[in-house]
Amino acid sequence: DQQVKQNSPSLSVQEGRISILNCDYTNSMFDYFLWYKKYPAEGPTFLISISSIKDKNEDGRFTVFLNKSAKHLSLHIVPSQPGDSAVYFCAASHSFYKYIFGTGTRLKVLA
Amino acid sequence: GAGVSQSPRYKVAKRGQDVALRCDPISGHVSLFWYQQALGQGPEFLTYFQNEAQLDKSGLPSDRFFAERPEGSVSTLKIQRTQQEDSAVYLCASSLPPSYEQYFGPGTRLTVT
Numbered sequence: 001d002q003q004v005k006q007n008s009p010s011l012s013v014q015e016g017r018i019s020i021l022n023c024d025y026t027n028s029m030f031d032y033f034l035w036y037k038k039y040p041a042e043g044p045t046f047l048i049s050i051s052s053i054k055d056k057n058e059d060g061r062f063t064v065f066l067n068k069s070a071k072h073l074s075l076h077i078v079p080s081q082p083g084d085s086a087v088y089f090c091a092a093s094h095s096f097y098k099y100i101f102g103t104g105t106r107l108k109v110l111a
Numbered sequence: 112g113a114g115v116s117q118s119p120r121y122k123v124a125k126r127g128q129d130v131a132l133r134c135d136p137i138s139g140h141v142s143l144f145w146y147q148q149a150l151g152q153g154p155e156f157l158t159y160f161q162n163e164a165q166l167d168k169s170g171l172p173s174d175r176f177f178a179e180r181p182e183g184s185v186s187t188l189k190i191q192r193t194q195q196e197d198s199a200v201y202l203c204a205s206s207l208p209p210s211y212e213q214y215f216g217p218g219t220r221l222t223v224t
Contacts, residue, residue: 004153032211043115043202043215044154089153096211097142098167101153 003027004092006102014110019077021105023090026071030092034099035064035075038087047088048075080109113137115216117203123222124193132188132219136205143186144213145178146202154202160186161208193223 005024013019021035031052036044050057050064050073057064063076077084087106091099116135124130136143141162146154147170157170162183171178175194180186190197200220204213 034211036215041217043204043217046212046214049211091153093211096208097144097159097206097213098156099154099213101155103151103153 002103003030004090004100004102006088006090006105008105009103010106010108012108012110013080015082016079019075019080019084019107019109021075021077021088021090021107023073023075023102024071025073025092025100027092027094027100028071029094030100032093032096033064033066033073034091034093035062036089036091036101037084038089038104044089077107080107082109082111085109115203115205115214117201117216117219119219120217121220121222123224126194126223127192129189129191130193130221132190132201132221134186134188134203134216136184136186136203137207137214138184140205140207140214141183142206142208142213143180144204144206145186145188146204147172148200148202148218150199157188157201190221193221195223197221198223 034049035047038044066073087104091101143160145157148154159167160180175191177189200218202218204215206213
């Protein structure tokens with residue numbers, strides 16, 4: 001039973017355009033959500049997070065939106081840059097330590 | 112300062128061998144986590160330490176898996192009698208409560224032949 005789902009295994013976007021990565025979850029107890037970015041042969045790197053008491057969090061080019069009623073979150077990257085090409089994982093937690101990760105979306109930003 | 116380091120980076124084991132994977136967390140981080148990442152999947156939680164205490168080991172797949180952190184810093188994940196299904200990348204992460212942010216190491220890729 002996959003509690004966190006990323007239904008798009010891959011996404012290609014032109015440089016300068018917006019990238020939108022989506023994530024759905026099933027457990028209404030989740031109260032904290034995170035996005036991680038992963039390059040090949042490296043560990044995941046924290047990107048941005050959001051608490052369930054908010055519906056939006058912004059950090060530079062990265063914005064995360066949370067829709068609790070739909071149990072859906074999305075990561076917007078604008079403008080997209082070639083260096084953003086990586087695998088993006090969303091993760092959810094209802095304790096401060098136990099993350100449930102999605103299967104990842106591979107983003108390719110085309111120059 | 113240095114990030115989370117893991118060794119070895121790659122390990123090939125014959126089925127039935129025991130392996131030990133090491134994690135050096137960020138200095139001062141009291142929380143330490145182990146994850147298993149199978150090919151094409153996201154990381155899956157294995158176990159969690161706060162200092163030397165193992166507070167959650169619910170994700171360990173079988174009693175062949177054992178983790179320790181005896182002095183509250185370096186941790187070792189041991190897998191006994193390895194099986195082919197143990198082939199995966201094993202990730203270690205550390206954090207400093209109350210932050211939710213976990214800092215990951217580069218992982219150890221284990222291949223069981």
